[in-house]
Amino acid sequence: MLLLLPILAIATALPFAAIQQTPHPLPLEFSISRSFDTDSPFWNLEFFKKLSLKLLSKRYQSALLSNHNNVNYWLDIFLGPGNQKITVSLDTGLSDLWVYGPNVSSSSGGTFDPEAAGSTPLNESFSISYLDGTGAQGDFYKDDFSLLALKGLLKDFQFAVVDQAKFNGPGILGVSSREVETTANKYNNLPFALQKAGITERASYSLYLGSLAGSKGTIIFGGIDKNKYEGELVKYNIPGNDAALALNVVSSSISGNVYNQTTKYLLDSGTSWNLWPEELFQYTVQALNATEENGLYIVECNQPTDKFLEFNFGQNDVKVSYKNLLVEWNGKCLLGAQPGQNTFILGDVFLRSAYVYYDLSNRTISVAQFKDSSTSDIISF
Template identity: 30%
Template sequence: ISESLFNNQSSGAYLAQVSVGTPPQQISLQIDTGSTDVWMLSVSTDLCQMTGGGFDETASLSSNVVAQGAFVASFGGGESTNGDYITDDFIIGGATIKGLQMGLANTSSMAYGLIGLGYDVNEGSIINGKTSLVYPSIIDEMVSQGLINTRAYSLYLDNLAATTGSIIFGGLDSEKFHGNLVQLPIISTTLANGTTAFTQLQVAMTSVGVDSQSFTPATYQATVVLDSGTTLALLPNDLVAGVVAAVNGVDDTQPENSGFIFVDCNVLSNSSFTVDFGFGGANGIVIHIPASEIVATATTYLGDKTLPVATSSFGEVCLLTLHFTNSTTYLIGDAILRSAYAVYDLQNNLISLAPTNFNSTTSNIVNFTTSETSIPTVTS
């Protein structure tokens, strides 16, 4: 199942246009590897603007309420949403999933809904203790209804300037990356009761550097979530500080200030400049991120905030889309994922990465089989 994604550059979201209900209603939903629920805004949601549109369950002959008021979800940026769990027919990439369980938000601080593609354990019903409402995810339903062979998908975001990307459920496109896919084990999480489980699509980040020069020790390792629902990269303070120092940036992230990291836009004229992220250690892969993917013109995002005095020597002021976080959860968002073609295999708990082939206009889709115990070894 292949679906084109719209790069909504104003919000940083990659949106799939889907159809829900009988007769079908078109809605745009964000692809999110950091959550699991599929959910939509209701047409009655109290919002000034709905980026992707809302769903009118009263106009669908196939819509059924499963649990009224049981859908509750919150997200890392402080956003939240709540409403009902419903079932209805869901069309994506020309394939119809019959009776998919979804959240229908009556209240939300977000302008569009999500297609959550993570592990079932992250469903809102489980997180909020409603274990009786555990249900098959969209990936589970695709497999059980015979639409794909295994619980895996691949994601191609293309570069920042591109208007579209793509997602393939049950396969990959060998024309969308360079070289070989490198397999990385997904890292399990230790739960409060001492047991372990796969809860997030997270891997080991083992190096960070600039211009192919790593400034992390050889033994370095941090667990990072590959989260397509996040625009920025939220990383440990010392790593971001290393990048800021390398580009002579200005840290203005204190709460009382602008909240941004500023750099001189002249870094964009250096075509060889990259920020480099290594995954999986010596036998893993290093993804080189060009400046054009992680540096943006400040006026695009600054609004009415004031530039710090330290930027007065800059020819033109830009922003760095890497950010500090004091959380123990580190996120690799779209700013980094655009440069990495990613295959997520929830069946075998693996993620494969390869450098993105930007602006690819050709396609060669490889379908996964039912019996595969790992992501196919495919060379572009």
């Protein structure tokens, strides 16, 4: 059974000026849904262990980020000269945009007919497979792409239309690096296309997920909102040559226990779950007095907001309250983490407490402590 927490409206636009001749930030508000499939293999501890080992392969690092989405960010895009509306799920772990074609029976969020629209075929196939056995196949096209009322925002934008799919939910709008595109011939996905068109200064975006109880978040292409974080927004290089969006955590601490080993984490906004080093995980289990039940770790729902798990990135910290470490499911509260092996993830449980700016042009990620604010001060960055 699929539980939706909550059922939400489709994304709306934040107020912003019409597209100008000079680069400027492009902010969009999206709706957030959190859902949990009780039959999912992700409820099984052994699956987490196998998953962590599979993630040692770069091939699986990008595929992970959409195959277990229990957190979705819904927004509308518009394709073709007719500005046809399609609902998609924003994904920071994938790079391609794919939508359903007219003949896919299981489609959700709308379909797009490239032949009827007169889209330009690229004679290049699209195929993506996820670790849970789902996936989609089709072909690449080019056509007009718009966000909300900005008709004709991008010309000759490349995207995939799928004619075969085994997938729950709408299509995917990927905004990760070009290195994880499914094609051998890399192209300008949305962040890079906005930069090339002169709409944004960089191929970049910031992500604000709001509070756990909130139903809205914001992505700002080419900019940040200074009112949505506190302290300094510190820039770090993406470690090594990895295609995935990742950061090194220098140390982590909870309830007086410190894990001092530098650890690389993938940033995955598409899942509540985290994969942590065994030692840090056990420190957290102890601090929250969690009890294991069929591979999951049950905790009391009434957790404090003034006690924290702290992640130190070298020049600043992000603190996650005990309350925000929880995932609510089926009348219980779970610790939103599992022990990993060699590859580790910071998911929605962490990212709700952080403000993150991804600069794909310069391969850097900037982080700061999240601040819950109803006001905005948006600037280019």
